[in-house]
Amino acid sequence: xxxxxxxxxxxxxxxxxxxxxxxxxxxxxxxxxxxxxxxxxxxxxxxxxxxxxxxxxxxxxxxxxxxxxxxxxxxxxxxxxxxxxxxxxxxxxxxxxxxxxxxxxxxxxxxxxxxxxxxxxxxxxxxxxxxxxxxxxxxxxxxxxxxxxxxxxxxxxxxxxxxxxxxxxxxxxxxxxxxxxxxxxxxxxxxxxxxxxxxxxxxxxxxxxxxxxxxxxxxxxxxxxxxxxxxxxxxxxxxxxxxxxxxxxxxxxxxxxxxxxxxxxxxxxxxxxxxxxxxxxxxxxxxxxxxxxxxxxxxxxxxxxxxxxxxxxxxxxxxxxxxxxxxxxxxxxxxxxxxxxxxxxxxxxxxxxxxxxxxxxxxxxxxxxxxxxxxxxxxxxxxxxxxxxxxxxxxxxxxxxxxxxxxxxxxxxxxxxxxxxxxxxxxxxxxxxxxxxxxxxxxxxxxxxxxxxxxxxxxxxxxxxxxxxxxxxxxxxxxxxxxxxxxxxxxxxxxxxxxxxxxxxxxxxxxxxxxxxxxxxxxxxxxxxxxxxxxxxxxxxxxxxx
Numbered sequence: 001x002x003x004x005x006x007x008x009x010x011x012x013x014x015x016x017x018x019x020x021x022x023x024x025x026x027x028x029x030x031x032x033x034x035x036x037x038x039x040x041x042x043x044x045x046x047x048x049x050x051x052x053x054x055x056x057x058x059x060x061x062x063x064x065x066x067x068x069x070x071x072x073x074x075x076x077x078x079x080x081x082x083x084x085x086x087x088x089x090x091x092x093x094x095x096x097x098x099x100x101x102x103x104x105x106x107x108x109x110x111x112x113x114x115x116x117x118x119x120x121x122x123x124x125x126x127x128x129x130x131x132x133x134x135x136x137x138x139x140x141x142x143x144x145x146x147x148x149x150x151x152x153x154x155x156x157x158x159x160x161x162x163x164x165x166x167x168x169x170x171x172x173x174x175x176x177x178x179x180x181x182x183x184x185x186x187x188x189x190x191x192x193x194x195x196x197x198x199x200x201x202x203x204x205x206x207x208x209x210x211x212x213x214x215x216x217x218x219x220x221x222x223x224x225x226x227x228x229x230x231x232x233x234x235x236x237x238x239x240x241x242x243x244x245x246x247x248x249x250x251x252x253x254x255x256x257x258x259x260x261x262x263x264x265x266x267x268x269x270x271x272x273x274x275x276x277x278x279x280x281x282x283x284x285x286x287x288x289x290x291x292x293x294x295x296x297x298x299x300x301x302x303x304x305x306x307x308x309x310x311x312x313x314x315x316x317x318x319x320x321x322x323x324x325x326x327x328x329x330x331x332x333x334x335x336x337x338x339x340x341x342x343x344x345x346x347x348x349x350x351x352x353x354x355x356x357x358x359x360x361x362x363x364x365x366x367x368x369x370x371x372x373x374x375x376x377x378x379x380x381x382x383x384x385x386x387x388x389x390x391x392x393x394x395x396x397x398x399x400x401x402x403x404x405x406x407x408x409x410x411x412x413x414x415x416x417x418x419x420x421x422x423x424x425x426x427x428x429x430x431x432x433x434x435x436x437x438x439x440x441x442x443x444x445x446x447x448x449x450x451x452x453x454x455x456x457x458x459x460x461x462x463x464x465x466x467x468x469x470x471x472x473x474x475x476x477x478x479x480x481x482x483x484x485x486x487x488x489x490x491x492x493x494x495x496x497x498x499x500x501x502x503x504x505x506x507x508x509x510x511x512x513x514x515x516x517x518x519x520x521x522x523x524x525x526x527x528x529x530x531x532x533x534x535x536x537x538x539x540x541x542x543x544x545x546x
Contacts, residue, residue: 024158037185078423081139210397214404270356334395459519490530497522
C-alpha cells in the first residue's frame with residue numbers, strides 16, 4: 001500500500017505528462033503482482049472495491065476527535081479523505097507498524113470479503129495500520145474519489161513504455177484492443193508485456209477497439225485543405241459508442257470502452273448482424289422511422305443505469321446512428337478508405353431494424369464557406385456542428401492531425417454570478433476552484449433573486465484561479481461543510497462569463513434548465529452582478545432550438 005500511496009503523492013505533484021509517464025513506468029516495473037495490477041485498475045477506473053460511505057468515515061473519526069475540531073479541520077482542508085488521513089490518531093500501533101504496511105492487494109482482498117456488519121471494524125483497523133499517505137490513498141479508493149490527473153489512456157501508454165524498445169515494444173493500440181477482454185489484476189497482460197508469456201487470449205469475441213478521434217478546427221486549418229478531398233456529416237449531440245457483435249456475443253461500449261450494454265437492452269436485442277460499428281447513441285426516432293431525434297437531456301435518462309424498466313424503454317427509445325465500420329463480420333476493414341467503409345456500412349444498416357439503426361447522412365458542400373454557413377444553422381436542434389473526414393482516410397486509433405476534424409457551432413454564452421465555491425482536488429485541493437453560478441429571476445413577490453444554473457471548474461488560468469480563490473476567502477458569508485456561500489448582491493459580487501455547448505429544459509434542476517459542458521470563459525471584473533443575465537435569457541435559448 002505504501003508504494004502505491006507514494007506513487008499517488010508524486011503524481012499529484014508532477015504536472016508534466018512526461019513526468020507522470022516516468023513515474024508510472026517505474027511503478028509498473030518495480031511493483032510485484034498482483035499489486036501493480038490493482039494499482040493499474042485504480043488509475044484506469046476498473047478497480048472493483050467495496051465502497052465506504054462518507055457518513056461511516058465521519059462516525060469513525062468522531063470516535064477519536066472533538067466534533068468542533070474536526071469540523072474546523074474539514075472546512076480548512078476541504079477534502080474528507082485528506083482531513084481524516086491527517087487527524088486520525090493511530091497511537092503506538094501506527095509507529096510500530098510504519099515499516100510493515102499491508103500490501104495494496106491485501107487491502108483490496110480484505111475489503112471485498114467483508115460482510116455488511118464487518119465494515120466498521122475493518123476500516124477502523126486499516127486506518128490504524130496505515131500511515132498518513134497510505135490512509136489517504138485507501139480512503140480515496142474506498143470512496144471512489146481518486147482524481148489525480150492520470151487518464152486511462154496515459155496508464156496504457158505507460159504499459160507500452162514499460163514493455164521495452166525496438167521489436168520488443170508493445171503498441172498502445174494493441175494494449176487497448178486487449179484491455180476490455182481482461183480483468184484486474186491483469187497478470188497475463190503484465191507477463192506478455194515483459195516477454196514472459198504469449199499474448200493473452202480474450203474470453204469474449206465482442207471486444208472493444210480503440211476509436212478514432214477528431215481534432216477541433218482551429219484558425220487556418222481549413223485554408224490548407226482542399227474541400228474536394230473531404231466529406232462532411234452532421235455532429236449529433238448524443239454519446240459516441242461502439243457496437244460489437246461476434247459469435248452470438250453482443251456488446252455496446254462507450255467511447256472510453258466502458259461496457260454500457262445493460263443500460264440499452266433495446267439496442268442489444270435489435271442487433272441482427274456481426275461486425276463492429278462506430279456511431280452515436282441517441283434517443284427518439286431514426287431518420288428511417290420519420291420521428292424526431294430528441295435532446296441530450298432525454299438520453300441522460302438512460303445513461304448510467306444498471307437496469308432499465310419497461311416504461312423507461314417506452315418513454316426514451318434508444319437508437320444508434322452509424323458513422324463508420326471497423327469490422328464486417330470478422331473482416332478488418334479499418335485499412336480501407338472512409339468512403340469505401342461507408343459503402344459497406346450502408347449495406348449493413350439497410351438490412352438492420354429500421355427503428356434502432358440508421359446511417360449518418362453526408363452533408364453536401366462545395367467550399368469551406370458554404371460548410372461554415374451550414375454548420376451555424378443546422379437543420380436539427382440536436383446537431384452541434386459538422387464532422388469533416390478525409391475521403392480516403394483509414395480508421396486509426398487516437399487523435400491524428402489531418403484526417404478528421406470536428407467543427408462545432410459557436411458556444412452559448414451568458415454572464416452569471418458566483419454563488420458558491422468548493423475546494424478542488426489533487427493539486428487544487430488548497431484552492432477554491434469549483435464554482436456554482438446563477439442568473440437572476442423573479443420570486444412570487446416580484447423581487448429579483450439569483451437561482452443556480454450550473455457549476456464549472458475549468459476554463460480559467462492559474463493566475464485567474466488566484467483571483468477567484470481570494471474573492472471566495474474574502475467574501476464568504478456562510479459555510480455548509482466544504483461549501484462556501486459567497487456574497488452575491490446586485491451591487492456586489494463576482495460576474496463570470498460562462499460558455500456552454502448546449503442547453504435543455506430539466507425538471508431535476510431548480511432553475512428548470514440544464515447546461516451542457518459549462519466552462520468559465522472570462523472573469524468579468526468590469527460588470528456588477530446586476531448586469532448579469534436573467535433566467536428568461538436561458539429559457540429563450542432553449543425555445544430557440546425548437
